[in-house]
Amino acid sequence: MNKTKGLTFGILAAFIYGFTPILGKLTYLEGSNAISLTFYRNFLSIPLLFVVLKYNNIPIAINKTETKKLAILGAMGSTLTALTLYGAYNYISVGMTTTIHYIYPVLVTIACILIFKEKISKEKTIALILSTIGVMMFFEGDFSIIGVSLALISGIVYAVHILFIDKSGLNAMYPFKITFYAAIFSSLYLFIFGVASNNLVFKMSLTGWFFTFLVAFFVSFLANTFIPIGVKNVGPTVTSIVGMFEPITSIILGMLFLNEPVTRRNVLACILILMGVLIVTLAKGKRADIKSK
Known part of the structure:
Protein backbone atom coordinates (compact mmCIF):
# COMPACT_ATOMS: atom_id res chain seq x y z
CA MET A 1 0.00 0.00 0.00
CA ASN A 2 1.06 3.58 -0.66
CA LYS A 3 -0.87 5.95 1.61
CA THR A 4 0.26 9.14 -0.11
CA LYS A 5 -0.73 7.76 -3.50
CA GLY A 6 -4.10 6.58 -2.22
CA LEU A 7 -4.96 9.90 -0.56
CA THR A 8 -3.80 11.89 -3.58
CA PHE A 9 -5.94 9.95 -6.04
CA GLY A 10 -8.91 9.90 -3.65
CA ILE A 11 -8.83 13.69 -3.28
CA LEU A 12 -8.28 14.18 -7.02
CA ALA A 13 -11.35 12.04 -7.73
CA ALA A 14 -13.41 14.08 -5.27
CA PHE A 15 -12.20 17.32 -6.87
CA ILE A 16 -13.18 16.08 -10.34
CA TYR A 17 -16.59 14.88 -9.15
CA GLY A 18 -17.03 18.31 -7.58
CA PHE A 19 -16.36 20.50 -10.62
CA THR A 20 -17.83 18.38 -13.43
CA PRO A 21 -21.47 19.18 -12.47
CA ILE A 22 -20.72 22.69 -13.73
CA LEU A 23 -19.79 21.22 -17.11
CA GLY A 24 -22.90 19.04 -16.87
CA LYS A 25 -25.13 22.10 -16.44
CA LEU A 26 -23.52 23.62 -19.53
CA THR A 27 -24.41 20.52 -21.58
CA TYR A 28 -28.04 20.86 -20.49
CA LEU A 29 -28.09 24.35 -22.00
CA GLU A 30 -26.94 22.82 -25.28
CA GLY A 31 -29.72 20.23 -25.54
CA SER A 32 -28.56 17.38 -23.29
CA ASN A 33 -30.10 15.95 -20.11
CA ALA A 34 -29.01 13.90 -17.08
CA ILE A 35 -29.57 10.47 -18.68
CA SER A 36 -27.80 11.42 -21.91
CA LEU A 37 -24.86 12.99 -20.08
CA THR A 38 -24.41 9.90 -17.91
CA PHE A 39 -24.56 7.62 -20.96
CA TYR A 40 -22.17 9.64 -23.12
CA ARG A 41 -19.67 10.24 -20.33
CA ASN A 42 -19.23 6.46 -20.12
CA PHE A 43 -19.53 5.68 -23.83
CA LEU A 44 -17.08 8.36 -25.00
CA SER A 45 -14.46 7.27 -22.48
CA ILE A 46 -14.27 3.71 -23.85
CA PRO A 47 -11.90 4.51 -26.79
CA LEU A 48 -9.62 6.51 -24.48
CA LEU A 49 -9.43 3.66 -21.98
CA PHE A 50 -8.80 1.15 -24.77
CA VAL A 51 -5.83 3.18 -26.02
CA VAL A 52 -4.35 3.31 -22.50
CA LEU A 53 -4.64 -0.46 -22.11
CA LYS A 54 -3.06 -1.12 -25.50
CA TYR A 55 -0.28 1.42 -24.92
CA ASN A 56 0.62 -0.26 -21.62
CA ASN A 57 0.31 -3.78 -23.12
CA ILE A 58 -2.44 -4.74 -20.68
CA PRO A 59 -4.39 -7.85 -21.79
CA ILE A 60 -7.96 -6.97 -22.68
CA ALA A 61 -9.40 -10.43 -22.08
CA ILE A 62 -11.25 -11.24 -18.86
CA ASN A 63 -12.57 -14.53 -17.53
CA LYS A 64 -16.17 -15.37 -16.61
CA THR A 65 -15.74 -14.51 -12.93
CA GLU A 66 -14.24 -11.13 -13.74
CA THR A 67 -17.00 -10.49 -16.29
CA LYS A 68 -19.70 -11.04 -13.66
CA LYS A 69 -17.94 -8.82 -11.13
CA LEU A 70 -17.37 -6.02 -13.64
CA ALA A 71 -20.98 -6.25 -14.85
CA ILE A 72 -22.13 -5.76 -11.26
CA LEU A 73 -19.69 -2.90 -10.73
CA GLY A 74 -20.86 -1.16 -13.91
CA ALA A 75 -24.45 -1.39 -12.71
CA MET A 76 -23.66 0.41 -9.45
CA GLY A 77 -21.38 3.45 -9.46
CA SER A 78 -21.85 4.74 -12.99
CA THR A 79 -25.45 3.62 -13.49
CA LEU A 80 -27.69 3.20 -10.44
CA THR A 81 -25.92 5.85 -8.37
CA ALA A 82 -26.14 8.38 -11.19
CA LEU A 83 -29.76 7.60 -12.05
CA THR A 84 -31.01 7.80 -8.45
CA LEU A 85 -28.92 10.90 -7.69
CA TYR A 86 -30.13 12.78 -10.77
CA GLY A 87 -33.65 11.53 -10.10
CA ALA A 88 -33.58 12.98 -6.58
CA TYR A 89 -32.80 16.44 -7.98
CA ASN A 90 -36.27 16.44 -9.55
CA TYR A 91 -37.96 16.21 -6.12
CA ILE A 92 -35.68 17.82 -3.54
CA SER A 93 -32.96 20.46 -3.50
CA VAL A 94 -29.36 19.81 -4.45
CA GLY A 95 -28.34 20.60 -0.86
CA MET A 96 -30.62 17.99 0.66
CA THR A 97 -29.71 15.44 -2.03
CA THR A 98 -26.01 15.97 -1.35
CA THR A 99 -26.53 15.65 2.40
CA ILE A 100 -28.41 12.37 2.13
CA HIS A 101 -26.10 10.95 -0.56
CA TYR A 102 -23.07 11.53 1.65
CA ILE A 103 -24.30 8.99 4.13
CA TYR A 104 -22.17 6.55 2.16
CA PRO A 105 -18.91 7.09 4.13
CA VAL A 106 -20.81 6.22 7.32
CA LEU A 107 -22.32 3.14 5.68
CA VAL A 108 -18.90 2.03 4.42
CA THR A 109 -17.44 2.38 7.91
CA ILE A 110 -20.33 0.53 9.58
CA ALA A 111 -20.11 -2.28 7.03
CA CYS A 112 -16.37 -2.64 7.55
CA ILE A 113 -16.85 -2.90 11.32
CA LEU A 114 -19.99 -5.05 11.55
CA ILE A 115 -19.76 -7.23 8.44
CA PHE A 116 -16.03 -7.49 7.77
CA LYS A 117 -14.95 -7.26 11.44
CA GLU A 118 -12.35 -4.59 10.76
CA LYS A 119 -11.12 -1.95 13.17
CA ILE A 120 -11.12 1.81 12.67
CA SER A 121 -8.49 4.10 14.21
CA LYS A 122 -9.47 7.02 16.45
CA GLU A 123 -8.21 9.46 13.82
CA LYS A 124 -10.53 8.05 11.17
CA THR A 125 -13.46 8.02 13.57
CA ILE A 126 -12.96 11.69 14.47
CA ALA A 127 -12.46 12.60 10.81
CA LEU A 128 -15.66 10.78 9.85
CA ILE A 129 -17.68 12.55 12.59
CA LEU A 130 -16.39 16.02 11.66
CA SER A 131 -16.91 15.49 7.93
CA THR A 132 -20.38 14.05 8.43
CA ILE A 133 -21.44 17.02 10.59
CA GLY A 134 -20.05 19.30 7.90
CA VAL A 135 -22.06 17.62 5.16
CA MET A 136 -25.21 17.65 7.33
CA MET A 137 -24.91 21.44 7.50
CA PHE A 138 -25.75 21.58 3.79
CA PHE A 139 -29.20 20.20 4.70
CA GLU A 140 -32.11 22.32 3.53
CA GLY A 141 -35.76 22.35 4.53
CA ASP A 142 -37.75 21.01 1.58
CA PHE A 143 -39.00 17.44 1.75
CA SER A 144 -40.28 14.71 -0.53
CA ILE A 145 -40.49 11.02 0.29
CA ILE A 146 -39.63 10.08 -3.28
CA GLY A 147 -36.69 12.49 -3.44
CA VAL A 148 -35.31 11.46 -0.05
CA SER A 149 -35.68 7.78 -0.97
CA LEU A 150 -33.82 8.24 -4.26
CA ALA A 151 -31.01 10.20 -2.58
CA LEU A 152 -30.73 7.55 0.13
CA ILE A 153 -30.59 4.77 -2.45
CA SER A 154 -27.83 6.64 -4.30
CA GLY A 155 -25.75 6.75 -1.11
CA ILE A 156 -26.37 3.08 -0.31
CA VAL A 157 -25.50 1.97 -3.84
CA TYR A 158 -22.31 4.04 -3.90
CA ALA A 159 -21.26 2.63 -0.53
CA VAL A 160 -21.73 -0.89 -1.92
CA HIS A 161 -19.82 0.19 -5.04
CA ILE A 162 -16.75 1.23 -3.03
CA LEU A 163 -16.87 -1.86 -0.82
CA PHE A 164 -17.34 -4.12 -3.84
CA ILE A 165 -14.15 -2.81 -5.46
CA ASP A 166 -12.23 -3.68 -2.31
CA LYS A 167 -13.86 -6.94 -1.22
CA SER A 168 -14.42 -8.56 -4.63
CA GLY A 169 -10.72 -8.57 -5.43
CA LEU A 170 -11.16 -6.22 -8.41
CA ASN A 171 -8.69 -3.78 -6.90
CA ALA A 172 -5.93 -6.22 -7.88
CA MET A 173 -6.79 -5.56 -11.54
CA TYR A 174 -5.15 -2.76 -13.53
CA PRO A 175 -7.21 0.38 -12.64
CA PHE A 176 -7.87 1.50 -16.22
CA LYS A 177 -9.02 -2.01 -17.09
CA ILE A 178 -11.60 -1.87 -14.29
CA THR A 179 -12.85 1.48 -15.60
CA PHE A 180 -12.84 0.23 -19.21
CA TYR A 181 -15.22 -2.63 -18.55
CA ALA A 182 -17.31 -0.69 -16.04
CA ALA A 183 -17.81 1.97 -18.73
CA ILE A 184 -18.83 -0.67 -21.29
CA PHE A 185 -21.43 -2.27 -19.02
CA SER A 186 -22.69 1.08 -17.78
CA SER A 187 -23.06 2.36 -21.35
CA LEU A 188 -25.10 -0.71 -22.23
CA TYR A 189 -27.40 -0.33 -19.22
CA LEU A 190 -27.87 3.40 -19.75
CA PHE A 191 -28.50 3.05 -23.48
CA ILE A 192 -31.30 0.57 -22.84
CA PHE A 193 -32.75 2.73 -20.07
CA GLY A 194 -32.41 5.94 -22.10
CA VAL A 195 -34.10 4.50 -25.18
CA ALA A 196 -36.85 2.83 -23.15
CA SER A 197 -37.61 6.05 -21.26
CA ASN A 198 -37.21 8.21 -24.39
CA ASN A 199 -34.65 10.38 -22.60
CA LEU A 200 -31.58 9.70 -24.72
CA VAL A 201 -30.55 12.72 -26.79
CA PHE A 202 -28.78 12.16 -30.11
CA LYS A 203 -28.62 15.76 -31.31
CA MET A 204 -26.67 18.48 -29.53
CA SER A 205 -24.76 21.58 -30.52
CA LEU A 206 -21.02 21.29 -31.14
CA THR A 207 -20.44 23.11 -27.86
CA GLY A 208 -22.64 20.58 -26.07
CA TRP A 209 -20.63 17.68 -27.47
CA PHE A 210 -17.41 19.43 -26.42
CA PHE A 211 -18.55 19.81 -22.81
CA THR A 212 -19.87 16.23 -22.84
CA PHE A 213 -16.48 14.95 -23.95
CA LEU A 214 -14.80 16.91 -21.16
CA VAL A 215 -17.12 15.27 -18.61
CA ALA A 216 -16.34 11.85 -20.12
CA PHE A 217 -12.60 12.52 -19.94
CA PHE A 218 -12.54 13.85 -16.40
CA VAL A 219 -15.18 11.59 -14.78
CA SER A 220 -15.24 8.25 -16.59
CA PHE A 221 -11.63 8.28 -17.77
CA LEU A 222 -9.87 9.84 -14.77
CA ALA A 223 -12.02 10.02 -11.61
CA ASN A 224 -13.60 6.58 -11.99
CA THR A 225 -10.08 5.17 -12.35
CA PHE A 226 -8.72 7.11 -9.38
CA ILE A 227 -11.29 5.57 -7.00
CA PRO A 228 -9.98 1.97 -7.35
CA ILE A 229 -6.44 3.32 -6.90
CA GLY A 230 -7.51 5.06 -3.69
CA VAL A 231 -9.35 1.99 -2.38
CA LYS A 232 -6.36 -0.23 -3.13
CA ASN A 233 -3.88 1.99 -1.28
CA VAL A 234 -5.83 3.40 1.70
CA GLY A 235 -8.95 1.24 1.86
CA PRO A 236 -12.64 2.03 1.39
CA THR A 237 -13.12 4.02 4.61
CA VAL A 238 -10.45 6.66 3.96
CA THR A 239 -11.40 6.87 0.28
CA SER A 240 -14.98 7.60 1.37
CA ILE A 241 -13.92 10.27 3.88
CA VAL A 242 -11.69 12.20 1.47
CA GLY A 243 -14.55 11.93 -1.03
CA MET A 244 -16.35 14.50 1.12
CA PHE A 245 -14.01 17.04 -0.46
CA GLU A 246 -16.42 16.94 -3.43
CA PRO A 247 -19.15 19.29 -2.09
CA ILE A 248 -16.51 21.84 -1.12
CA THR A 249 -15.28 21.89 -4.70
CA SER A 250 -18.83 22.25 -5.99
CA ILE A 251 -19.56 25.20 -3.67
CA ILE A 252 -16.35 27.10 -4.44
CA ALA A 283 -2.73 10.48 10.58
CA LYS A 284 0.05 7.91 10.74
CA GLY A 285 -0.74 4.49 9.37
CA LYS A 286 -1.49 1.91 12.04
CA ARG A 287 -2.07 -1.80 12.03
CA ALA A 288 -5.53 -1.15 13.44
CA ASP A 289 -6.54 0.93 10.43
CA ILE A 290 -8.73 -0.39 7.64
CA LYS A 291 -6.69 -2.52 5.30
CA SER A 292 -7.32 -2.51 1.57
CA LYS A 293 -6.40 -6.16 1.15
Missing part, protein backbone atom coordinates in the same frame (compact mmCIF):
# COMPACT_ATOMS: atom_id res chain seq x y z
CA LEU A 253 -16.55 26.64 -8.20
CA GLY A 254 -20.31 27.28 -8.20
CA MET A 255 -19.59 30.59 -6.51
CA LEU A 256 -16.81 31.50 -8.95
CA PHE A 257 -18.42 30.41 -12.22
CA LEU A 258 -22.17 30.28 -11.60
CA ASN A 259 -22.48 33.20 -9.14
CA GLU A 260 -24.11 30.92 -6.56
CA PRO A 261 -24.37 32.41 -3.04
CA VAL A 262 -22.23 31.13 -0.17
CA THR A 263 -23.51 31.42 3.41
CA ARG A 264 -21.60 31.41 6.70
CA ARG A 265 -23.17 28.05 7.38
CA ASN A 266 -21.68 26.65 4.17
CA VAL A 267 -18.28 28.09 5.05
CA LEU A 268 -18.38 26.42 8.48
CA ALA A 269 -19.46 23.16 6.85
CA CYS A 270 -16.50 23.33 4.48
CA ILE A 271 -14.12 23.97 7.38
CA LEU A 272 -15.39 20.89 9.26
CA ILE A 273 -15.04 18.71 6.15
CA LEU A 274 -11.53 20.04 5.51
CA MET A 275 -10.59 19.31 9.12
CA GLY A 276 -11.79 15.74 8.69
CA VAL A 277 -9.84 15.29 5.47
CA LEU A 278 -6.77 16.89 7.04
CA ILE A 279 -6.89 14.52 10.04
CA VAL A 280 -7.03 11.52 7.73
CA THR A 281 -4.21 12.91 5.61
CA LEU A 282 -1.88 13.58 8.55
Whole structure:
Protein backbone atom coordinates (compact mmCIF):
# COMPACT_ATOMS: atom_id res chain seq x y z
CA MET A 1 0.00 0.00 0.00
CA ASN A 2 1.06 3.58 -0.66
CA LYS A 3 -0.87 5.95 1.61
CA THR A 4 0.26 9.14 -0.11
CA LYS A 5 -0.73 7.76 -3.50
CA GLY A 6 -4.10 6.58 -2.22
CA LEU A 7 -4.96 9.90 -0.56
CA THR A 8 -3.80 11.89 -3.58
CA PHE A 9 -5.94 9.95 -6.04
CA GLY A 10 -8.91 9.90 -3.65
CA ILE A 11 -8.83 13.69 -3.28
CA LEU A 12 -8.28 14.18 -7.02
CA ALA A 13 -11.35 12.04 -7.73
CA ALA A 14 -13.41 14.08 -5.27
CA PHE A 15 -12.20 17.32 -6.87
CA ILE A 16 -13.18 16.08 -10.34
CA TYR A 17 -16.59 14.88 -9.15
CA GLY A 18 -17.03 18.31 -7.58
CA PHE A 19 -16.36 20.50 -10.62
CA THR A 20 -17.83 18.38 -13.43
CA PRO A 21 -21.47 19.18 -12.47
CA ILE A 22 -20.72 22.69 -13.73
CA LEU A 23 -19.79 21.22 -17.11
CA GLY A 24 -22.90 19.04 -16.87
CA LYS A 25 -25.13 22.10 -16.44
CA LEU A 26 -23.52 23.62 -19.53
CA THR A 27 -24.41 20.52 -21.58
CA TYR A 28 -28.04 20.86 -20.49
CA LEU A 29 -28.09 24.35 -22.00
CA GLU A 30 -26.94 22.82 -25.28
CA GLY A 31 -29.72 20.23 -25.54
CA SER A 32 -28.56 17.38 -23.29
CA ASN A 33 -30.10 15.95 -20.11
CA ALA A 34 -29.01 13.90 -17.08
CA ILE A 35 -29.57 10.47 -18.68
CA SER A 36 -27.80 11.42 -21.91
CA LEU A 37 -24.86 12.99 -20.08
CA THR A 38 -24.41 9.90 -17.91
CA PHE A 39 -24.56 7.62 -20.96
CA TYR A 40 -22.17 9.64 -23.12
CA ARG A 41 -19.67 10.24 -20.33
CA ASN A 42 -19.23 6.46 -20.12
CA PHE A 43 -19.53 5.68 -23.83
CA LEU A 44 -17.08 8.36 -25.00
CA SER A 45 -14.46 7.27 -22.48
CA ILE A 46 -14.27 3.71 -23.85
CA PRO A 47 -11.90 4.51 -26.79
CA LEU A 48 -9.62 6.51 -24.48
CA LEU A 49 -9.43 3.66 -21.98
CA PHE A 50 -8.80 1.15 -24.77
CA VAL A 51 -5.83 3.18 -26.02
CA VAL A 52 -4.35 3.31 -22.50
CA LEU A 53 -4.64 -0.46 -22.11
CA LYS A 54 -3.06 -1.12 -25.50
CA TYR A 55 -0.28 1.42 -24.92
CA ASN A 56 0.62 -0.26 -21.62
CA ASN A 57 0.31 -3.78 -23.12
CA ILE A 58 -2.44 -4.74 -20.68
CA PRO A 59 -4.39 -7.85 -21.79
CA ILE A 60 -7.96 -6.97 -22.68
CA ALA A 61 -9.40 -10.43 -22.08
CA ILE A 62 -11.25 -11.24 -18.86
CA ASN A 63 -12.57 -14.53 -17.53
CA LYS A 64 -16.17 -15.37 -16.61
CA THR A 65 -15.74 -14.51 -12.93
CA GLU A 66 -14.24 -11.13 -13.74
CA THR A 67 -17.00 -10.49 -16.29
CA LYS A 68 -19.70 -11.04 -13.66
CA LYS A 69 -17.94 -8.82 -11.13
CA LEU A 70 -17.37 -6.02 -13.64
CA ALA A 71 -20.98 -6.25 -14.85
CA ILE A 72 -22.13 -5.76 -11.26
CA LEU A 73 -19.69 -2.90 -10.73
CA GLY A 74 -20.86 -1.16 -13.91
CA ALA A 75 -24.45 -1.39 -12.71
CA MET A 76 -23.66 0.41 -9.45
CA GLY A 77 -21.38 3.45 -9.46
CA SER A 78 -21.85 4.74 -12.99
CA THR A 79 -25.45 3.62 -13.49
CA LEU A 80 -27.69 3.20 -10.44
CA THR A 81 -25.92 5.85 -8.37
CA ALA A 82 -26.14 8.38 -11.19
CA LEU A 83 -29.76 7.60 -12.05
CA THR A 84 -31.01 7.80 -8.45
CA LEU A 85 -28.92 10.90 -7.69
CA TYR A 86 -30.13 12.78 -10.77
CA GLY A 87 -33.65 11.53 -10.10
CA ALA A 88 -33.58 12.98 -6.58
CA TYR A 89 -32.80 16.44 -7.98
CA ASN A 90 -36.27 16.44 -9.55
CA TYR A 91 -37.96 16.21 -6.12
CA ILE A 92 -35.68 17.82 -3.54
CA SER A 93 -32.96 20.46 -3.50
CA VAL A 94 -29.36 19.81 -4.45
CA GLY A 95 -28.34 20.60 -0.86
CA MET A 96 -30.62 17.99 0.66
CA THR A 97 -29.71 15.44 -2.03
CA THR A 98 -26.01 15.97 -1.35
CA THR A 99 -26.53 15.65 2.40
CA ILE A 100 -28.41 12.37 2.13
CA HIS A 101 -26.10 10.95 -0.56
CA TYR A 102 -23.07 11.53 1.65
CA ILE A 103 -24.30 8.99 4.13
CA TYR A 104 -22.17 6.55 2.16
CA PRO A 105 -18.91 7.09 4.13
CA VAL A 106 -20.81 6.22 7.32
CA LEU A 107 -22.32 3.14 5.68
CA VAL A 108 -18.90 2.03 4.42
CA THR A 109 -17.44 2.38 7.91
CA ILE A 110 -20.33 0.53 9.58
CA ALA A 111 -20.11 -2.28 7.03
CA CYS A 112 -16.37 -2.64 7.55
CA ILE A 113 -16.85 -2.90 11.32
CA LEU A 114 -19.99 -5.05 11.55
CA ILE A 115 -19.76 -7.23 8.44
CA PHE A 116 -16.03 -7.49 7.77
CA LYS A 117 -14.95 -7.26 11.44
CA GLU A 118 -12.35 -4.59 10.76
CA LYS A 119 -11.12 -1.95 13.17
CA ILE A 120 -11.12 1.81 12.67
CA SER A 121 -8.49 4.10 14.21
CA LYS A 122 -9.47 7.02 16.45
CA GLU A 123 -8.21 9.46 13.82
CA LYS A 124 -10.53 8.05 11.17
CA THR A 125 -13.46 8.02 13.57
CA ILE A 126 -12.96 11.69 14.47
CA ALA A 127 -12.46 12.60 10.81
CA LEU A 128 -15.66 10.78 9.85
CA ILE A 129 -17.68 12.55 12.59
CA LEU A 130 -16.39 16.02 11.66
CA SER A 131 -16.91 15.49 7.93
CA THR A 132 -20.38 14.05 8.43
CA ILE A 133 -21.44 17.02 10.59
CA GLY A 134 -20.05 19.30 7.90
CA VAL A 135 -22.06 17.62 5.16
CA MET A 136 -25.21 17.65 7.33
CA MET A 137 -24.91 21.44 7.50
CA PHE A 138 -25.75 21.58 3.79
CA PHE A 139 -29.20 20.20 4.70
CA GLU A 140 -32.11 22.32 3.53
CA GLY A 141 -35.76 22.35 4.53
CA ASP A 142 -37.75 21.01 1.58
CA PHE A 143 -39.00 17.44 1.75
CA SER A 144 -40.28 14.71 -0.53
CA ILE A 145 -40.49 11.02 0.29
CA ILE A 146 -39.63 10.08 -3.28
CA GLY A 147 -36.69 12.49 -3.44
CA VAL A 148 -35.31 11.46 -0.05
CA SER A 149 -35.68 7.78 -0.97
CA LEU A 150 -33.82 8.24 -4.26
CA ALA A 151 -31.01 10.20 -2.58
CA LEU A 152 -30.73 7.55 0.13
CA ILE A 153 -30.59 4.77 -2.45
CA SER A 154 -27.83 6.64 -4.30
CA GLY A 155 -25.75 6.75 -1.11
CA ILE A 156 -26.37 3.08 -0.31
CA VAL A 157 -25.50 1.97 -3.84
CA TYR A 158 -22.31 4.04 -3.90
CA ALA A 159 -21.26 2.63 -0.53
CA VAL A 160 -21.73 -0.89 -1.92
CA HIS A 161 -19.82 0.19 -5.04
CA ILE A 162 -16.75 1.23 -3.03
CA LEU A 163 -16.87 -1.86 -0.82
CA PHE A 164 -17.34 -4.12 -3.84
CA ILE A 165 -14.15 -2.81 -5.46
CA ASP A 166 -12.23 -3.68 -2.31
CA LYS A 167 -13.86 -6.94 -1.22
CA SER A 168 -14.42 -8.56 -4.63
CA GLY A 169 -10.72 -8.57 -5.43
CA LEU A 170 -11.16 -6.22 -8.41
CA ASN A 171 -8.69 -3.78 -6.90
CA ALA A 172 -5.93 -6.22 -7.88
CA MET A 173 -6.79 -5.56 -11.54
CA TYR A 174 -5.15 -2.76 -13.53
CA PRO A 175 -7.21 0.38 -12.64
CA PHE A 176 -7.87 1.50 -16.22
CA LYS A 177 -9.02 -2.01 -17.09
CA ILE A 178 -11.60 -1.87 -14.29
CA THR A 179 -12.85 1.48 -15.60
CA PHE A 180 -12.84 0.23 -19.21
CA TYR A 181 -15.22 -2.63 -18.55
CA ALA A 182 -17.31 -0.69 -16.04
CA ALA A 183 -17.81 1.97 -18.73
CA ILE A 184 -18.83 -0.67 -21.29
CA PHE A 185 -21.43 -2.27 -19.02
CA SER A 186 -22.69 1.08 -17.78
CA SER A 187 -23.06 2.36 -21.35
CA LEU A 188 -25.10 -0.71 -22.23
CA TYR A 189 -27.40 -0.33 -19.22
CA LEU A 190 -27.87 3.40 -19.75
CA PHE A 191 -28.50 3.05 -23.48
CA ILE A 192 -31.30 0.57 -22.84
CA PHE A 193 -32.75 2.73 -20.07
CA GLY A 194 -32.41 5.94 -22.10
CA VAL A 195 -34.10 4.50 -25.18
CA ALA A 196 -36.85 2.83 -23.15
CA SER A 197 -37.61 6.05 -21.26
CA ASN A 198 -37.21 8.21 -24.39
CA ASN A 199 -34.65 10.38 -22.60
CA LEU A 200 -31.58 9.70 -24.72
CA VAL A 201 -30.55 12.72 -26.79
CA PHE A 202 -28.78 12.16 -30.11
CA LYS A 203 -28.62 15.76 -31.31
CA MET A 204 -26.67 18.48 -29.53
CA SER A 205 -24.76 21.58 -30.52
CA LEU A 206 -21.02 21.29 -31.14
CA THR A 207 -20.44 23.11 -27.86
CA GLY A 208 -22.64 20.58 -26.07
CA TRP A 209 -20.63 17.68 -27.47
CA PHE A 210 -17.41 19.43 -26.42
CA PHE A 211 -18.55 19.81 -22.81
CA THR A 212 -19.87 16.23 -22.84
CA PHE A 213 -16.48 14.95 -23.95
CA LEU A 214 -14.80 16.91 -21.16
CA VAL A 215 -17.12 15.27 -18.61
CA ALA A 216 -16.34 11.85 -20.12
CA PHE A 217 -12.60 12.52 -19.94
CA PHE A 218 -12.54 13.85 -16.40
CA VAL A 219 -15.18 11.59 -14.78
CA SER A 220 -15.24 8.25 -16.59
CA PHE A 221 -11.63 8.28 -17.77
CA LEU A 222 -9.87 9.84 -14.77
CA ALA A 223 -12.02 10.02 -11.61
CA ASN A 224 -13.60 6.58 -11.99
CA THR A 225 -10.08 5.17 -12.35
CA PHE A 226 -8.72 7.11 -9.38
CA ILE A 227 -11.29 5.57 -7.00
CA PRO A 228 -9.98 1.97 -7.35
CA ILE A 229 -6.44 3.32 -6.90
CA GLY A 230 -7.51 5.06 -3.69
CA VAL A 231 -9.35 1.99 -2.38
CA LYS A 232 -6.36 -0.23 -3.13
CA ASN A 233 -3.88 1.99 -1.28
CA VAL A 234 -5.83 3.40 1.70
CA GLY A 235 -8.95 1.24 1.86
CA PRO A 236 -12.64 2.03 1.39
CA THR A 237 -13.12 4.02 4.61
CA VAL A 238 -10.45 6.66 3.96
CA THR A 239 -11.40 6.87 0.28
CA SER A 240 -14.98 7.60 1.37
CA ILE A 241 -13.92 10.27 3.88
CA VAL A 242 -11.69 12.20 1.47
CA GLY A 243 -14.55 11.93 -1.03
CA MET A 244 -16.35 14.50 1.12
CA PHE A 245 -14.01 17.04 -0.46
CA GLU A 246 -16.42 16.94 -3.43
CA PRO A 247 -19.15 19.29 -2.09
CA ILE A 248 -16.51 21.84 -1.12
CA THR A 249 -15.28 21.89 -4.70
CA SER A 250 -18.83 22.25 -5.99
CA ILE A 251 -19.56 25.20 -3.67
CA ILE A 252 -16.35 27.10 -4.44
CA LEU A 253 -16.55 26.64 -8.20
CA GLY A 254 -20.31 27.28 -8.20
CA MET A 255 -19.59 30.59 -6.51
CA LEU A 256 -16.81 31.50 -8.95
CA PHE A 257 -18.42 30.41 -12.22
CA LEU A 258 -22.17 30.28 -11.60
CA ASN A 259 -22.48 33.20 -9.14
CA GLU A 260 -24.11 30.92 -6.56
CA PRO A 261 -24.37 32.41 -3.04
CA VAL A 262 -22.23 31.13 -0.17
CA THR A 263 -23.51 31.42 3.41
CA ARG A 264 -21.60 31.41 6.70
CA ARG A 265 -23.17 28.05 7.38
CA ASN A 266 -21.68 26.65 4.17
CA VAL A 267 -18.28 28.09 5.05
CA LEU A 268 -18.38 26.42 8.48
CA ALA A 269 -19.46 23.16 6.85
CA CYS A 270 -16.50 23.33 4.48
CA ILE A 271 -14.12 23.97 7.38
CA LEU A 272 -15.39 20.89 9.26
CA ILE A 273 -15.04 18.71 6.15
CA LEU A 274 -11.53 20.04 5.51
CA MET A 275 -10.59 19.31 9.12
CA GLY A 276 -11.79 15.74 8.69
CA VAL A 277 -9.84 15.29 5.47
CA LEU A 278 -6.77 16.89 7.04
CA ILE A 279 -6.89 14.52 10.04
CA VAL A 280 -7.03 11.52 7.73
CA THR A 281 -4.21 12.91 5.61
CA LEU A 282 -1.88 13.58 8.55
CA ALA A 283 -2.73 10.48 10.58
CA LYS A 284 0.05 7.91 10.74
CA GLY A 285 -0.74 4.49 9.37
CA LYS A 286 -1.49 1.91 12.04
CA ARG A 287 -2.07 -1.80 12.03
CA ALA A 288 -5.53 -1.15 13.44
CA ASP A 289 -6.54 0.93 10.43
CA ILE A 290 -8.73 -0.39 7.64
CA LYS A 291 -6.69 -2.52 5.30
CA SER A 292 -7.32 -2.51 1.57
CA LYS A 293 -6.40 -6.16 1.15
